[in-house]
Amino acid sequence: MKKEIPLLITFLTGVIIVVTFFIPHQPFGGMQQRLLIWYSIVLGFTLLLGVDNLLRGNIRRMARRQAGWGYAAVLMAGFVICFVAGVVSLARHNSLIALNGPFMYVYTYMIVPLQATMFALLAFFIASAAYRAFRARTLEATLLLITAAIVMLGRVPVGAELWDKLPQIQDWIMEVPQMAAKRGIFIGIALGTIAMSLRVILGLERTYLS
Amino acid sequence: MNFFEKLVSLDRRFIYLSLGLAVIIPIVFKLVLPVRVSEPVRAAYESIERLTEGSTIMVSIDYDASSEPELQPMLLSVLRQCFAKRHKVVLLGQWPLGLPFGEIGLNAVSGEFNARASSNADSIVYGRDYVNLGYRPGYRALMVGLGREFRDFFAADYRGTPLDNLPLMRGVHNYNNIDLLVGLEAGQAGDEWIQYAGARYGLNIVIGSTGVVAPDMFHYLQAKQIKGLVGGLQGAAEYETLVKHPGTGTAGMVAQSTAHVLLLVFIILGNIAYFVMKGRKQP
Numbered sequence: 001m002k003k004e005i006p007l008l009i010t011f012l013t014g015v016i017i018v019v020t021f022f023i024p025h026q027p028f029g030g031m032q033q034r035l036l037i038w039y040s041i042v043l044g045f046t047l048l049l050g051v052d053n054l055l056r057g058n059i060r061r062m063a064r065r066q067a068g069w070g071y072a073a074v075l076m077a078g079f080v081i082c083f084v085a086g087v088v089s090l091a092r093h094n095s096l097i098a099l100n101g102p103f104m105y106v107y108t109y110m111i112v113p114l115q116a117t118m119f120a121l122l123a124f125f126i127a128s129a130a131y132r133a134f135r136a137r138t139l140e141a142t143l144l145l146i147t148a149a150i151v152m153l154g155r156v157p158v159g160a161e162l163w164d165k166l167p168q169i170q171d172w173i174m175e176v177p178q179m180a181a182k183r184g185i186f187i188g189i190a191l192g193t194i195a196m197s198l199r200v201i202l203g204l205e206r207t208y209l210s
Numbered sequence: 211m212n213f214f215e216k217l218v219s220l221d222r223r224f225i226y227l228s229l230g231l232a233v234i235i236p237i238v239f240k241l242v243l244p245v246r247v248s249e250p251v252r253a254a255y256e257s258i259e260r261l262t263e264g265s266t267i268m269v270s271i272d273y274d275a276s277s278e279p280e281l282q283p284m285l286l287s288v289l290r291q292c293f294a295k296r297h298k299v300v301l302l303g304q305w306p307l308g309l310p311f312g313e314i315g316l317n318a319v320s321g322e323f324n325a326r327a328s329s330n331a332d333s334i335v336y337g338r339d340y341v342n343l344g345y346r347p348g349y350r351a352l353m354v355g356l357g358r359e360f361r362d363f364f365a366a367d368y369r370g371t372p373l374d375n376l377p378l379m380r381g382v383h384n385y386n387n388i389d390l391l392v393g394l395e396a397g398q399a400g401d402e403w404i405q406y407a408g409a410r411y412g413l414n415i416v417i418g419s420t421g422v423v424a425p426d427m428f429h430y431l432q433a434k435q436i437k438g439l440v441g442g443l444q445g446a447a448e449y450e451t452l453v454k455h456p457g458t459g460t461a462g463m464v465a466q467s468t469a470h471v472l473l474l475v476f477i478i479l480g481n482i483a484y485f486v487m488k489g490r491k492q493p
């Protein structure tokens with residue numbers, strides 16, 4: 001029974017969701033809306049679980065002085081600052097994102113620059129990696145290199161300044177060969193997702209139970 | 211060590227410094243290049259332009275700070291166009307850390323219009339001309355559920371005001387009351403909007419996306435599942451050109467151009483050095 005009941009719940013839920021998605025009329029439409037609201041509520045609670053997990057893991061690491069406990073301390077400090085700023089913003093301004101609230105101060109002057117910096121560093125690593133690894137060793141690599149060069153130049157105004165046909169060639173690459181490849185990939189992903197979903201609904205795929 | 215050996219083992223700090231300068235110098239000197247407007251961006255612009263005055267446009271903020279340089283200029287341009295056409299804007303977000311950008315954008319653009327307004331009727335007023343609904347977890351459920359009733363997911367706006375107390379929202383119950391969705395996407399949410407809200411409910415959609423996400427959106431554009439596509443910083447600059455309000459998108463284009471050219475120069479140099487060294491090693 002330990003396995004049969006979860007399998008039955010999965011089967012019934014899967015079938016109901018599929019049926020309600022394709023038949024939006026009553027009573028299925030109302031049932032679907034109810035299920036969606038439940039889903040949204042459950043997801044809200046998973047955020048709480050995430051916070052609980054984050055706190056437990058990092059407090060334990062700090063208490064035991066495990067490797068990298070300093071990072072855990074920084075993370076905890078960040079969490080506490082954001083949490084306090086958020087609570088104060090809600091209490092004073094009735095909104096987390098009130099522009100003159102403390103949370104927006106933390107957001108604008110700490111979160112945004114930190115996130116932007118992390119992402120901006122990618123450009124430097126890409127430049128270094130491209131210099132060292134992007135070699136025309138084979139025909140395929142050469143084709144990729146030429147295509148990348150055309151797209152990189154065609155996407156920016158300097159491309160049109162260099163050669164006025166470059167943006168048009170870039171558009172063609174994006175709209176024809178790029179899209180043909182993407183479509184093939186997406187069709188494969190969709191078929192795989194349908195097959196996997198059917199396996200889960202029918203109880204053939206049970207790894208999620210372990 | 212000869213020139214090519216030095217080139218092969220070029221210090222990465224030199225690459226970092228070159229790239230940093232290539233980005234900083236055009237921004238500091240405010241260099242500008244003419245921006246060519248592409249068809250997908252023009253189609254996106256026209257989708258809003260063609261709507262009758264006072265239409266309701268939903269804007270979804272699905273990005274955070276890492277994609278802000280590309281997507282925030284799009285948001286500002288779209289809001290400028292919407293408010294100029296007196297369209298109503300309903301803003302919401304699928305990325306909790308992106309929602310403040312929506313609020314910043316709404317305040318900035320409504321402030322610009324209000325500074326020029328001579329009466330209340332000319333002003334852009336919260337609740338009447340625009341609304342910020344906020345964020346709810348579980349975006350797939352939200353996208354399908356909004357097709358039936360907004361109030362099932364958003365009983366109140368982000369300030370806690372019940373939706374029925376906001377004049378703009380009194381007539382908005384589901385996608386039948388939304389004329390166009392503008393999704394500003396840095397991830398998966400754009401696909402979901404198209405697949406759930408677009409395919410199922412027939413919602414008209416325009417996508418603004420990061421340069422990385424844009425290639426994933428072209429097949430939707432070609433299949434006419436989206437009305438237009440604004441891709442990357444280039445797309446943002448093109449949209450700024452169309453709304454005749456150059457901003458950070460346009461300013462960033464020269465920096466992006468020089469960075470791309472520098473990257474290509476490095477790749478070419480790296481390949482020249484590789485083949486010369488390879489040729490020397492072969493007997």
